[in-house]
Amino acid sequence: MSADKPATVHDSPARNDRARPAEAERSRPAEQAPSRQQADTGGRPHQPAQTLNRADYNRTRHDAPPIQRSGDGGRQQSDARARVGVDGERRTEQVTSGRAVDTAHSGPARGATLNRAEYNQARHASPPIQRDRSAAAGPQADPSTRQARAQESGRAPEAHRTGTGNAHVARQDDTTTTERANGDRGVKYRHEPDGHEVSSAGSSGLRVADPASGSPDRVSAARAAGDSTRPAEQAPSRQTGVEQLDQPARGLSRDDHNQARHAEPPILRPEVPESLEEQQGRPHSWFSVAEADRTVGDLTPTGIGLKPTGEQLMESESGERSRFEKLRRGLEDEDFINDLHDTGEEQANTLEQVFAARHPLGHAIQSVPDSHYHPLPVQEHASAGDIVGAGFVAGLVLFEAGRRIHGMLAHGKEKVD
Amino acid sequence: MAVDERPEATLRALLTGDFEIYKQLLRSLDATGGRDFMGLVSAAFLKSVDRQFGSADLPAAVVEWVGKIRSESTVAAQAFNPVVSEQVILVALGLNEGSNLTGKQLRDSQLLLLPMLVDDQQLDSAGIDELLAAARDLARG
Numbered sequence: 001m002s003a004d005k006p007a008t009v010h011d012s013p014a015r016n017d018r019a020r021p022a023e024a025e026r027s028r029p030a031e032q033a034p035s036r037q038q039a040d041t042g043g044r045p046h047q048p049a050q051t052l053n054r055a056d057y058n059r060t061r062h063d064a065p066p067i068q069r070s071g072d073g074g075r076q077q078s079d080a081r082a083r084v085g086v087d088g089e090r091r092t093e094q095v096t097s098g099r100a101v102d103t104a105h106s107g108p109a110r111g112a113t114l115n116r117a118e119y120n121q122a123r124h125a126s127p128p129i130q131r132d133r134s135a136a137a138g139p140q141a142d143p144s145t146r147q148a149r150a151q152e153s154g155r156a157p158e159a160h161r162t163g164t165g166n167a168h169v170a171r172q173d174d175t176t177t178t179e180r181a182n183g184d185r186g187v188k189y190r191h192e193p194d195g196h197e198v199s200s201a202g203s204s205g206l207r208v209a210d211p212a213s214g215s216p217d218r219v220s221a222a223r224a225a226g227d228s229t230r231p232a233e234q235a236p237s238r239q240t241g242v243e244q245l246d247q248p249a250r251g252l253s254r255d256d257h258n259q260a261r262h263a264e265p266p267i268l269r270p271e272v273p274e275s276l277e278e279q280q281g282r283p284h285s286w287f288s289v290a291e292a293d294r295t296v297g298d299l300t301p302t303g304i305g306l307k308p309t310g311e312q313l314m315e316s317e318s319g320e321r322s323r324f325e326k327l328r329r330g331l332e333d334e335d336f337i338n339d340l341h342d343t344g345e346e347q348a349n350t351l352e353q354v355f356a357a358r359h360p361l362g363h364a365i366q367s368v369p370d371s372h373y374h375p376l377p378v379q380e381h382a383s384a385g386d387i388v389g390a391g392f393v394a395g396l397v398l399f400e401a402g403r404r405i406h407g408m409l410a411h412g413k414e415k416v417d
Numbered sequence: 418m419a420v421d422e423r424p425e426a427t428l429r430a431l432l433t434g435d436f437e438i439y440k441q442l443l444r445s446l447d448a449t450g451g452r453d454f455m456g457l458v459s460a461a462f463l464k465s466v467d468r469q470f471g472s473a474d475l476p477a478a479v480v481e482w483v484g485k486i487r488s489e490s491t492v493a494a495q496a497f498n499p500v501v502s503e504q505v506i507l508v509a510l511g512l513n514e515g516s517n518l519t520g521k522q523l524r525d526s527q528l529l530l531l532p533m534l535v536d537d538q539q540l541d542s543a544g545i546d547e548l549l550a551a552a553r554d555l556a557r558g
Contacts, residue, residue, distance in 0.1 A: 321558070323511050324459060327505075327508060327509060329523055330523055336448070337451040343524075344439075344443040344528070348436040348443075350492065354489070354492050355536070357491075
C-alpha cells in the first residue's frame with residue numbers, strides 16, 4: 001500500500017476482518033481460501049450498482065484512490081521490485097512503477113482484499129480479462145497457436161513458458177499499459193488450488209518479479225524453479241488458469257474496449273421505469289391495446305366483458321359444436337326410435353326412387369321402329385340411268401310441245417284461208 | 418358385427434345406396450343405437466354441408482341447390498320440402514337457429530338430404546370413409 005494514500009475504507013465487517021497481520025494471514029487454514037478468493041476477485045463487483053444511484057456509483061468509481069490491498073498490516077511493500085523466495089511461496093508482484101504489492105503465498109487466505117472503491121478503480125483502469133474459452137484446453141493448448149493469436153492482436157510475446165509451464169508469458173504491451181496508467185493501476189488476483197495467489201497487472205499479462213535479472217517483465221526463473229518442485233497434479237490446474245489469463249481478447253482490442261467503456265459508462269437501471277416506447281407491444285396492467293392488435297396470449301383487458309378462453313375462441317371460430325347440437329335436437333323424444341324405424345323405411349324407398357330417376361340403371365339404348373317399311377336410301381349423286389330417264393322424259397315433253405305448236409300453226413292458216 | 422358398429426354401418430349403407438341393407442340395419446337399432454346413428458347422421462350432414470356450401474354464396478347457393486334437386490324428378494319434388502330443406506341446411510351452416518323446425522323435421526330432412534349431398538359430391542368409398550371418420554370424431558366430441 002502506498003504510504004501517501006488514504007487509509008482503506010472498510011465498508012463491511014467482513015472486510016475489516018480481513019485486515020490482519022501477515023503472520024496471522026499465513027497461519028489461516030487453507031479451507032478459508034475459496035471464500036476469500038471470491039471476495040477478493042470481485043465475484044460480485046456490481047453490488048454497489050444495486051444500492052447506489054448512477055451518480056454516486058460513477059463518482060465512487062472515478063474518485064476512488066488507487067488500488068490498495070488492505071489487510072496486509074505489517075506486510076512490507078517495496079516500490080519497484082518484488083522479492084521472490086527461493087521456495088516459491090513468497091513473492092512480490094509489481095503493480096505499478098511506483099507501487100508494489102507483497103503477496104505472501106504461504107497463507108492461501110492471505111489478505112488480498114480490495115474495498116469497493118479500489119475495486120471499481122481497478123475496473124476502470126483496466127478492462128476485465130477476457131478469457132478465451134479455448135484456453136480450457138489447458139495443457140493441451142498449442143503454444144504456437146497462442147503465439148499466433150498474440151501476434152494477431154498486435155502483441156508479441158516477450159517471454160514464453162518455461163519449466164513446468166506454470167510461469168507464463170509477460171507481454172510488452174502490459175508494461176506500456178502500466179506505465180501509461182501510472183499509479184492508476186488495477187490488479188486482479190487469482191487464487192489457485194494450492195493456495196498460491198497470482199496477480200495480473202492489466203488484462204492479459206501476469207507479471208512476476210525476477211530477482212536475478214531485476215526485470216519485472218521477465219519470467220521469473222525462481223518461480224519456474226519453484227513450480228518445478230511442486231506436485232505434478234497441481235500443474236494442470238495452474239497452467240489452465242494462466243492460460244486463461246494469457247489469452248488475448250477476441251473481437252475488440254484492448255484500446256477499443258477501454259475507449260468504449262470510458263466513453264459510455266454502464267447505465268444502471270434497476271429502478272428506472274421504462275418509457276412507453278419500451279413498453280410498446282408488451283402487456284402491462286395499465287396499458288391497453290386495440291382489440292384488433294391483440295394476440296391470443298395477450299391478457300390485456302379490452303374493457304368490455306371477459307376475454308374468451310381458448311375453447312371459446314375455437315368454438316367461435318368454427319361453431320361446429322353448437323351447430324352439431326342444434327342438428328341433434330329432438331333425439332331425446334320418447335318415440336324417437338319408433339319414428340325412426342317407421343320413417344326410415346319410407347325414406348329409403350323414396351330415396352331409391354329419387355336415385356332411380358337421377359341415375360337410371362342399364363346402358364344407353366337406341367329405339368328401333370316397329371314398322372316393316374324401309375325407306376329407300378337417298379342417293380346423293382345421279383346415276384347413268386337417271387340421266388337416260390331424264391333425257392327420255394325431256395324428249396317426250398319437247399316432242400309433244402312441238403306437235404302442239406305445229407297443230408296450232410296449221411289451224412291458224414286454215415282460218416286465214 | 419358389434420353393437421357399437423351398427424350405427425356407422427347403417428350410415429355407410431345409406432350413403433352407398435345399399436337401401437336394403439340400410440333397412441335391415443335400421444330395424445336392428447335400439448334407442449341408444451338410433452341416437453348414435455342420428456348423431457352420426459347429423460355430424461356427417463354438417464361436414465357435407467360445409468364441403469358443399471363452405472365457399473358458396475349464401476343463402477342463394479342453398480336455394481339453388483334445393484331447387485335443382487327437386488327439379489330432377491316428380492318423386493324428388495314431392496319428397497323434399499323446399500322451405501324445410503333450406504332451413505335445415507342453413508341451420509347446419511350456422512345461418513339459422515332452426516327454432517321453427519321440429520325435431521322430426523330436422524331428422525327426416527337430414528336423412529333425405531345427406532345421401533343427396535354425398536351423391537352430389539361424388540364421393541367414392543375412400544371419401545365416404547373419410548367422411549365417416551370425421552363424423553365419428555365430431556359425434557364423439
